[in-house]
Amino acid sequence: MSDYDIRPAREDEIAAVGYLISYSFDELAADSYLVPRPEDRLRVMADFFTLLTEHAYKYGRVEVIDRPGGGLAATAVWFDYTQEAPDPADYEARLAELAGPYLDRFQALDELFAKHHPHDEHWHLAFLAVHPQEQDHGLGSSLMTRTHDELDRDGTPAYLEATNANNVRLYRRHGYAEMDPYEMPLPDGTPFFRMWREPA
Numbered sequence: 001m002s003d004y005d006i007r008p009a010r011e012d013e014i015a016a017v018g019y020l021i022s023y024s025f026d027e028l029a030a031d032s033y034l035v036p037r038p039e040d041r042l043r044v045m046a047d048f049f050t051l052l053t054e055h056a057y058k059y060g061r062v063e064v065i066d067r068p069g070g071g072l073a074a075t076a077v078w079f080d081y082t083q084e085a086p087d088p089a090d091y092e093a094r095l096a097e098l099a100g101p102y103l104d105r106f107q108a109l110d111e112l113f114a115k116h117h118p119h120d121e122h123w124h125l126a127f128l129a130v131h132p133q134e135q136d137h138g139l140g141s142s143l144m145t146r147t148h149d150e151l152d153r154d155g156t157p158a159y160l161e162a163t164n165a166n167n168v169r170l171y172r173r174h175g176y177a178e179m180d181p182y183e184m185p186l187p188d189g190t191p192f193f194r195m196w197r198e199p200a
Contacts, residue, residue, distance in 0.1 A: 063076050148174065148200075
């Protein structure tokens with residue numbers, strides 16, 4: 001595995017992490033469903049990802065890799081489901097404010113994820129994002145391996161929702177397997193793919 005310098009995100013970087021996720025995910029079909037207007041998508045999704053990353057910063061783990069010239073190259077955002085945690089503070093009000101006319105679509109996403117989220121203790125890889133100019137260099141794999149090594153030592157499984165076939169192939173290489181049910185479709189048919197990793 002590569003020698004990328006992985007570090008915890010600082011609290012004052014949370015908005016930058018949210019923007020990186022939004023920028024990296026901008027071409028995903030799920031993001032197009034959530035925010036159909038391209039001119040709104042980057043901003044709305046960055047605010048949404050920032051909201052969730054704030055919560056992961058308190059009740060999970062947010063790790064980053066820096067770009068050599070400045071800024072963030074990659075991030076992994078995890079939630080710890082081995083212990084109790086509150087819902088994000090003022091989540092519904094904040095979601096309504098950031099989502100605006102797209103609120104019903106975000107609510108559909110939340111309902112879908114809540115319905116299918118596993119109940120066994122685990123860590124949830126909510127977001128793995130690599131800047132488009134930094135992809136195909138192993139940054140995402142490095143971020144996963146860092147946490148997987150700890151989960152393996154602790155005997156803790158991991159869970160995620162993959163967004164496309166390329167991501168599914170990546171996650172399979174890191175020990176994730178299809179769950180039943182496997183596909184979780186949004187109202188327009190855009191699927192997420194449920195995957196589970198037993199500790200090595």
